[in-house]
Amino acid sequence: MTRKELVEQIMKKRSFLCVGLDTDIKKIPEHLLDTEDPIFEFNKAIIDATAPWCVAYKPNLAFYEALGAKGQLALEKTVAYLKKNYPEQFIIADAKRGDIGNTSKLYARSFFEYLDVDAVTVAPYMGEDSVTPFLGYEGKWVILLALTSNKGSHDFQLIRDENGNRLFENVIKKSQEWASPDEMMYVVGATQGQMFEDIRRVAPKSFLLVPGVGAQGGSLEEVCRYGMIDDCGLLVNSSRGIIYASTGRDFAEVAGAEAKKLRDQMDGLLK
């Protein structure tokens, strides 16, 4: 999906919500456990209930890999279901991959040719040749980790170099030599608040994927105040706050209502 198409969806739906499909077999409603593929059944119901209020879905691969080959199948079925029934949705494989060149090339093939999602999250530690194999697929995106939402983000990402630049700033600056803002986004945690001002100084035109609203405690208003640009430039993700809002038989309905609540806030914040 191109940037133009993504922005059109955001403006049409008045939403820049991404729903995180972090589907944990230990947390889904009991009555689904008797079905043939509980993970897929859960995802399907969540998707049908939330699709009107969001523009993107982000399955985190860890949750599927934890189930071995069965989990891999559930993921493939979920992506296929989205592509068939909601082709306007942007699909992000949250995989945080990154390896030497010939290996990253294989990961890129997995995600962009085999699974055929729109974007994949990539870890920057190994540098240029670990990231560039994911580029050059038409309409596909790399979403590079920059300043993450977790406590550990302070361990290395904030280290200042001899010129006073922090590591996440070096990652953003350097990686813009590899890719344009039409093919690379950055992960910036909602928990980082005013840091969005610093991010916008080094990445004025890039889309940001923002996890950490909801269960992790980030503020949507603060993210928008400091992070929003003319064509929005934000995809704000909520996972647990939506998909596990209820663990009863009404889980999908309640998830839909939670997604709508966020979308209504977004409607008010969108320029």
Next chain:
Amino acid sequence: MTRKELVEQIMKKRSFLCVGLDTDIKKIPEHLLDTEDPIFEFNKAIIDATAPWCVAYKPNLAFYEALGAKGQLALEKTVAYLKKNYPEQFIIADAKRGDIGNTSKLYARSFFEYLDVDAVTVAPYMGEDSVTPFLGYEGKWVILLALTSNKGSHDFQLIRDENGNRLFENVIKKSQEWASPDEMMYVVGATQGQMFEDIRRVAPKSFLLVPGVGAQGGSLEEVCRYGMIDDCGLLVNSSRGIIYASTGRDFAEVAGAEAKKLRDQMDGLLK
């Protein structure tokens, strides 16, 4: 596997060789493509031929994920084959994972409970809470990326902080607050040569997993001169240089001979 057990194997076999099972369906001998599971058949033959000369195997997950659920099955079968027939071998899942705490915990479960390998490679960018969920499994190891073998390692890993410490040094120093040298190793590329001296200054007791000998051009002698410690402290990996040494019907035999060649060099270099 504990450090003591690993060192015993190294001393017994006079080898610290790790064979990288980067099994690419596009590179394996043609006559295997007619079998039910070509990837597993290839791995089995390679393992049988090389096991006397190595102490560890390292499948890189990218190669298996590229084949979807089928690849995942081939990986599971390969690990099960090793555990049944060569329980003395140390098995490393080269996955380079790392995510927020609750997600890393799931990856840890996948690798240490479900797949039941001895070690997993982890990327440090997201800091402490992305790494610690992999710790605390008895006899299991985290192998943290420090100074990788690829060209892109220069992009961020060598950035000096305000005190002159490079990022890879900060990663090694900081992570030693999280784990002892009996449960954490570091990835250091063989292509980094004399940098091993600097590594040993900050990680005098840690095992190092060293890729980059062979196809990537690193020197085994240099690695040993600067990196070897009393109980060896090195696992040197070769992937393509062994498993694709021949692409004919004699592929396993030639792989065994290549592994033996490396092992004979190692025998001479071991203290």
